[in-house]
Amino acid sequence: MVEHHHDPSSAGDDHPHPHPHRVGIVDDHELFAGALAAALASVADFDVAVVATEPGPVVTAARDGAIDLALVDLRLGSGDDAFTTIRAISDLGGCRVVVVTGSTDDRAVGRAVDAGCDGYLLKLDPIGDVIDRLRRVMAGEFVTSPGIELPHSGRPTLLSDREHEVLERLAAGASTKQIAAELFVSVNTIRNHVNNINRKLGTHSRLEAVAAATRLGLIAT
Numbered sequence: 001m002v003e004h005h006h007d008p009s010s011a012g013d014d015h016p017h018p019h020p021h022r023v024g025i026v027d028d029h030e031l032f033a034g035a036l037a038a039a040l041a042s043v044a045d046f047d048v049a050v051v052a053t054e055p056g057p058v059v060t061a062a063r064d065g066a067i068d069l070a071l072v073d074l075r076l077g078s079g080d081d082a083f084t085t086i087r088a089i090s091d092l093g094g095c096r097v098v099v100v101t102g103s104t105d106d107r108a109v110g111r112a113v114d115a116g117c118d119g120y121l122l123k124l125d126p127i128g129d130v131i132d133r134l135r136r137v138m139a140g141e142f143v144t145s146p147g148i149e150l151p152h153s154g155r156p157t158l159l160s161d162r163e164h165e166v167l168e169r170l171a172a173g174a175s176t177k178q179i180a181a182e183l184f185v186s187v188n189t190i191r192n193h194v195n196n197i198n199r200k201l202g203t204h205s206r207l208e209a210v211a212a213a214t215r216l217g218l219i220a221t
Helices: 029-039 055-063 082-094 104-113 127-138 161-171 176-183 188-201 206-216
Strands: 021-026 046-054 069-072 098-100 119-122
Touching: 021 029, 021 055, 029 046, 046 055, 055 069, 055 082, 069 082, 069 127, 082 098, 082 104, 082 161, 082 188, 104 119, 104 188, 119 127, 119 188, 127 161, 161 176, 161 188, 161 206, 176 188
Parallel strands: 021 046, 021 069, 069 098, 098 119
Antiparallel strands: none
């Protein structure tokens, strides 16, 4: 495993962004990962905190609140490692996850979406387009590369499985503390999930989220 912690002083921008998005990259293709890290380090609004060839360091960074965005390749170890990684980071609630891969397989796209990713990008995309789409993810959008078809499902808002669990409990009237206890996570994690649910539904409160989810058929009435 190769792990690299980026030195902010090496970035090419002379005027650092006051609050850059902190990025973790996990990709066993070291040449691509290094090129992506260098490209992100050259712009003011991204700061590459960790680059690794296996998921552990990036998952740990997300759990510790050290990154805001994880970029995950699908070719990691065994066939399920990448999807497990996406789900593990998504379930934390405080870090967005974008797949950056060479695979255009519809099943892979569907599994990544179900695991909770916030975008699906291809390695062949021009780097400027990748950076622009990552900015859109951090602004609250779900992004894909041209030609990537999202799966048809009952969740048009692309809620992750954990967000759906939280939403169902919100609809049942559970408090943040109760939901945290039921799901064995912290109160802050549930708050992050609620924020993500509101972002994806375009709502601004728990009540609005439940109403919108009911209208969209995401939860039973």
